[in-house]
Amino acid sequence: MSTRGLPAPVAPSSRDKILDVAEVLFARRGFAGVGMREVAEAAGLGKSSLFHHFRSKAQLYLAALERVLRRLDERLAPALASSLGPAEKLDRFTDALVDALAEQASAARLLLRALFEDDAFDAEAWPEGQSVERRIEAILAGITGLLHDGIEAGAFRRTSPAHVVQTLIGATVYHFASGEFGEGLLGGPLLSAQAVATRKAELKSFLHCGLAARPAQSERRETKWTS
Amino acid sequence: MSTRGLPAPVAPSSRDKILDVAEVLFARRGFAGVGMREVAEAAGLGKSSLFHHFRSKAQLYLAALERVLRRLDERLAPALASSLGPAEKLDRFTDALVDALAEQASAARLLLRALFEDDAFDAEAWPEGQSVERRIEAILAGITGLLHDGIEAGAFRRTSPAHVVQTLIGATVYHFASGEFGEGLLGGPLLSAQAVATRKAELKSFLHCGLAARPAQSERRETKWTS
DNA sequence: GTCTATATCACGATAGAC
């Protein structure tokens, strides 16, 4: 019958191998910094064979990014779908996010590029680009909605969900994308089990405290959060 | 006699003009994504004239980055040099950092690239690269030392200064580098006076609370928050 | 200091044999 839906652990297709090396290379040096020749050679193919699987460099880049986002979404969705309270849900979300980013450093770097670079090509012109856009929006809607619900339920203090999301992205995506610089700063590896656990605890400690609902008395004097 | 040490506001040299456009272009599309021809034309020069001022593309990139770091250091140094307590010092440092990054968005982007990209060229081979390295280390030493002193003095809870620095970088440098994405998420401009003030308040609120020294009893009460 | 012209090379993408 069909093998659809089943992973193929023994025989990775050429397409998957190309995506693997493209993900690593694009993460390291960005879209413009990687040549199709380099990707092809790293995947063990000729350059023309690569263009048989992906019609253009932009399509390859977007396909690699889309795969990263798909895997990330698969890791985050269970945390958001659980029927826990907002605080516990946010903890699970944070754990899942950190685990997913720490599992593969190239994913964090590629994701960071997607979030702050104005891509030179027109992403919307490719179907992969639209898929990328939709996946980003879905993930953002999930975490933003969680924060919003928590505020409405009184579990979090009244703050700006968007600003918290930006802080969360910076504290996770940037952290695991920081590579050599981050390791030099920490004085050790970024991706060891211990370093990941420390990061998780540190981050949750900040979130726990920074989002905790407070007595109205100690609330900010200028409580006009516009966004 | 000499004009050394005086700014020249009326007659910007060709070199300064080149650095201006290089900073913007490299920030937007990275080292590999910008051509020397594009820089030259944006600066109103011929391509060969550009190579008269900067011997290579790598030197131009590093010079632009070095200028960004120099200006940032000038803004941060007063906050660190003040004779305030650790908490107030950190507040001033945060204000200065946010103001400096918000003042010019290209600076934040170029700085973010410097922190997470493994540059394709050998930065150490150029004198500008060594200067970049020294300036980054100086800034890091300043904020890390401030956090360390605050912990020793009992003003901050006992945590990892390096992790706090990473969180701080993510919450500031990434935030102001996020450009179109960040504006879409916030639903408004990133760099307006109001948005900058909101970001400052949000960030200091997180820091204030996340770093506050706590009674030893509540220090490790993570049963409610950890799954 | 700025220019025109050029050297040399790598790029993305295509054609067509096998």
Added chain:
DNA sequence: GTCTATCGTGATATAGAC
């Protein structure tokens, strides 16, 4: 599907006139 060969373009960088 993979290959060799090639097209057209634009890259960094240099040479030398003015």
